[in-house]
Structures are given as C-alpha cells and as structure tokens.
Amino acid sequence: MSAPRVKRSAPSDKVAPQRKSGVRINRLHKWDLDLNEAKAVQRGLSKLVRLDSLGGEPRFIAGADVAVSPSGSLRFARGRVSADATPTRVFAAVVVWDAExxxxxxxxxxxxxxxxxxxxxxxxxxxxxxxLEAFSALSTRPDAAIFDGQGIAHPRRFGLACHVGLWLDIPSVGCAKSRLIGTHADLPQDRGAQVRLVDDGEVIGSVVRTRTNVKPVFVSPGHRIDFASATRLVLKCAARFRLPEPTRLADQLSKRAKASGPHDV
DNA sequence: GCGACAG
DNA sequence: ATCTTGTCGC
Known part of the structure; x- marks a missing residue:
C-alpha cells in the first residue's frame, strides 16, 4: 500500500519561476516588445499581483539593482521603440541579506x-x-526581495518590483529613490515618518523617511506583501542609511561589476 | 498642446 | 541611470 516514501530530493533552492499562491504564469512573455505591447503586458499581469500579508517575518532579504553602460539615443517610430543601435550593457546584482x-x-x-x-x-x-538571470544564479531562495524602483506605485500598477516578484513568485517590495506617479502630503522630518502615496483616489504606496532630515523613499508593494509589511520591511532594513541595506549593497555590487569588468555578456 | 516622468 | 570635485552638514 503505502509504498516507501521516496524521499523527494529537496527541490533545488534555485530561484526560478514558481507557481504558488494561486498565481500562474503559463507563458513567459517575451521582453522584446514595442511600446503598446509592453503596456498591454503590464495591464494583464497587474491583475495577478496579490497584496497578501506575508506569514511571519522574512529573514533572508534579497536586494536587487542594476547599473548600465551609457545608453545611446532612443527614438520612436510609428509607436515602435527603435532602441539604440548598440545594445546597452546591463550589470545586474542581487544581494541576499540576513535580517537576523x-x-x-x-x-x-x-x-x-x-x-x-x-x-x-x-x-x-x-x-x-x-x-532575473541574476536571481537564477542564487543557490538560496530569499524570503523577500526589495527592488530599486516602484511596485504598484505605477501608472498601470505594475512596476519593476511587481514584474520580477510575480515572475519569481516571491514577496517583493518596491523602494524607489524618487516618485513616478502619485501625490502625497508633506511628512515630518523624523525617521520613521510616513504618508500615503495616492493616485486616482487610491493608495498606491507610502512615502517613508528612513533617516531624519533626509529625503524620503517611495515604498510600494510588489507582490505577495501588503502595504504595512512593505514599509515595515524597508524601515527594518534601512536602519543606518537612507536605502535598505540589501538594495544599497546591490547598488554597490552592480557598479563594481560594471567598473571592474565589462567583459562577457 | 504643455508638463511629468522609477532607473 | 551616467558624466564628475569639492564641499556643506549631521
């Protein structure tokens, strides 16, 4: 009857597209799209974003950032994006940080x-x-990830943090250094101060002061995390500097990678 | 038509 | 984002 339980080899902790919390991405859309196709993809995928409350405190936090080589000129032609003649180098870095x-x-x-x-x-x-390739290179699966960009505080409610978070099906948070959209009230100068970021009558994130007398950051949920948890996580990781430690370190790493070796692609 | 505009 | 030196402030 009960056949000896074949000890299922621990599924590699490799970070790869997952299918949890009912979210499923049956077909990975391509990235080489024109302006309207890209926006359509965002509008569609934004419906899959879930602002669940994560269970328990995330311990291993991934920070992600990118450094790029000087880009050429961009141009549009009949609604299509005619990118630079010479591709832009992208140096992506991910740093997994132990909150404990x-x-x-x-x-x-x-x-x-x-x-x-x-x-x-x-x-x-x-x-x-x-x-995403950088995330795939990780041997451990982070409990959450913080991105250098917006989450749902986006025109189509689908910023970088949502896109990558959804793709990897991992709790993600968007922590941008500046505003993309939305309005907000002035906030106190004290660390920890925060006000809601609103667009079209709906709350899309929060403006958070991580350091006293320092410009605030724009926090918004990416995927599988709620507003309160997103802000809490950012404040927890940014105790010393303006940016959360994970993304701050990823920023340094990506720039070092760019400076030390624009080698293989 | 005129601004605004993550990195 | 990237190009860049020194400099004002906590």
Missing amino acids: TRAVVETATRIGETRFPYIPGLLSFREAPTL
Whole structure:
C-alpha cells in the first residue's frame, strides 16, 4: 500500500519561476516588445499581483539593482521603440541579506544587454531580463526581495518590483529613490515618518523617511506583501542609511561589476 | 498642446 | 541611470 516514501530530493533552492499562491504564469512573455505591447503586458499581469500579508517575518532579504553602460539615443517610430543601435550593457546584482545577523549571505551578478530604452513606466522591460538571470544564479531562495524602483506605485500598477516578484513568485517590495506617479502630503522630518502615496483616489504606496532630515523613499508593494509589511520591511532594513541595506549593497555590487569588468555578456 | 516622468 | 570635485552638514 503505502509504498516507501521516496524521499523527494529537496527541490533545488534555485530561484526560478514558481507557481504558488494561486498565481500562474503559463507563458513567459517575451521582453522584446514595442511600446503598446509592453503596456498591454503590464495591464494583464497587474491583475495577478496579490497584496497578501506575508506569514511571519522574512529573514533572508534579497536586494536587487542594476547599473548600465551609457545608453545611446532612443527614438520612436510609428509607436515602435527603435532602441539604440548598440545594445546597452546591463550589470545586474542581487544581494541576499540576513535580517537576523545583518550579514550578507550570498550575492550574484549577471551581465546582459538590452536594446530597450529607458522609458518611465517601462523600466522592467529594460532591467528585468538580466535581473532575473541574476536571481537564477542564487543557490538560496530569499524570503523577500526589495527592488530599486516602484511596485504598484505605477501608472498601470505594475512596476519593476511587481514584474520580477510575480515572475519569481516571491514577496517583493518596491523602494524607489524618487516618485513616478502619485501625490502625497508633506511628512515630518523624523525617521520613521510616513504618508500615503495616492493616485486616482487610491493608495498606491507610502512615502517613508528612513533617516531624519533626509529625503524620503517611495515604498510600494510588489507582490505577495501588503502595504504595512512593505514599509515595515524597508524601515527594518534601512536602519543606518537612507536605502535598505540589501538594495544599497546591490547598488554597490552592480557598479563594481560594471567598473571592474565589462567583459562577457 | 504643455508638463511629468522609477532607473 | 551616467558624466564628475569639492564641499556643506549631521
């Protein structure tokens, strides 16, 4: 009857597209799209974003950031994006940080290239591909990830943090250094102060002061996390500097990768 | 038509 | 984002 339980080899902790919390991405859309196709993809995938409350405190936090080589000129032609003639180098870095010991657990960098220009609102189509490759290089699966960009605080409620978070089906948070959309009230100068970021009558994130007398950051849920948890996580990781430790370290790593070796692609 | 506009 | 030196402030 009960056949000896074949001890299922622990599924590699490799970070790869998952299918949890009922979210499923049956077909991975391509990244080489034109302006309207990209927006359509965002509108469609935004419906899969879930602002669940994560169970328990995340311990291993991944920080992700990208450094790019100077991009050429972008141009549009009949609604299509005619990217630079010469692809832009993309140096993606991911740093897994242990919130308990406050130490780096693992890092991964990946060099790629893109012809998709930077267009406000379509950042993920330029950075996500290489970023996903970096995540795939990790041997451990982070409990959550913080991105250097917006989550749902986006025109179509689908910023970089949502895109990558949904793709990897991992709790994700968007922590941008500046505003993309939305309005908010002034906030106190004290660390920890926060006000809601609103767009079209709905709350899309929060403006958070991580350091006294320092410009605030824009926090918004990416996927599988609620507003309160997102803000809490950012404040927890950003106790010393303006940016959360994971993304701050990823920022340094990506820039080092760019400076030390624009080698293989 | 004129601004605004993550990185 | 990237190009860049020194400099004012906590």
